[in-house]
Amino acid sequence: MSPPRSVGLREFLTIMTQSHLGWGDGDDGGQQQQVMQDEGPKKKKSAVQLPPELAAEDQAVQDFLRILDEHRRHCEREGKYLEAETAARRLRELRQHEENRRREAMRSRQTAERLGIEEAHMLEFEQFNAIWEQRMQEYERSAEEGLEKLKEKHLAEIMAFQEEWQNKLPRKPKLSKELLNMRKIQDTLAKQERYQEAQKIKFKADEREAWELARLQDQLSQTLAAKEQRIRQQQHQELTGLAKRIQRGREEYKKLRQVELERRLQRYKNVKDDLTAKQKIETNQFNRLMASKLRSDRDAGS
Numbered sequence: 001m002s003p004p005r006s007v008g009l010r011e012f013l014t015i016m017t018q019s020h021l022g023w024g025d026g027d028d029g030g031q032q033q034q035v036m037q038d039e040g041p042k043k044k045k046s047a048v049q050l051p052p053e054l055a056a057e058d059q060a061v062q063d064f065l066r067i068l069d070e071h072r073r074h075c076e077r078e079g080k081y082l083e084a085e086t087a088a089r090r091l092r093e094l095r096q097h098e099e100n101r102r103r104e105a106m107r108s109r110q111t112a113e114r115l116g117i118e119e120a121h122m123l124e125f126e127q128f129n130a131i132w133e134q135r136m137q138e139y140e141r142s143a144e145e146g147l148e149k150l151k152e153k154h155l156a157e158i159m160a161f162q163e164e165w166q167n168k169l170p171r172k173p174k175l176s177k178e179l180l181n182m183r184k185i186q187d188t189l190a191k192q193e194r195y196q197e198a199q200k201i202k203f204k205a206d207e208r209e210a211w212e213l214a215r216l217q218d219q220l221s222q223t224l225a226a227k228e229q230r231i232r233q234q235q236h237q238e239l240t241g242l243a244k245r246i247q248r249g250r251e252e253y254k255k256l257r258q259v260e261l262e263r264r265l266q267r268y269k270n271v272k273d274d275l276t277a278k279q280k281i282e283t284n285q286f287n288r289l290m291a292s293k294l295r296s297d298r299d300a301g302s
Helices: 008-022 025-038 052-077 080-168 178-193 196-301
Strands: none
Touching: 052 080, 080 196, 178 196
């Protein structure tokens, strides 16, 4: 046997009406017309509000169920028990078909709602990561530029310092009084044509001058080195301070990212929990509605 194909609501109603009840032939047509006329406007009481997508079709189904049930009762009153049994069986089939259709529609919609939340969350998560990755890249680029600028500034300071001290070096070194006195004696002896004595003094004076110049150069070098070292130490402190500030900023960015991520995850959890609770209430309401309709149908049939 081939599996039964899916039958839509309208097609199902048409088949039920034309094939199983035989309406439209003989007195049955009058019965149908009489039943529909006897229906009149009736207030339907329901403790549960149906979803919007079910409201219109529910009205059509309920109308048909009432007509079908009235036909069953009419057949029962007229003693047409086989027709009444057929109507009762089709009535049960239609009710079961309609309940299954509604339940499946509700489940499909609820699944679509959950998938919609999941997809929205994943899209938001991807955008969140992309935004923060861009922020971190911009921060690192800015931090690197700041470090490079500070290093260039420090290099320029060292070069300026060296150039300044180079310009401050005396053109003629300041010699000691002893050396100046030796040069004076040297000149005097030379003028007196005491050349041998003048040569001896000159030799001693040259040695003295070489020693004094070396000492002055050494003192100057030490002074310059000490001052340059102080400048470099200050620059190192500046560089270290900037690096620490950059690291603090980096850690702050990480904390902000984590806080915002947790906030978004909590919001997603809240939305998901709210939807789960809403769908649970909706399912319970649907089950109560179906149970209520089943009791009403049983009471009406008894």
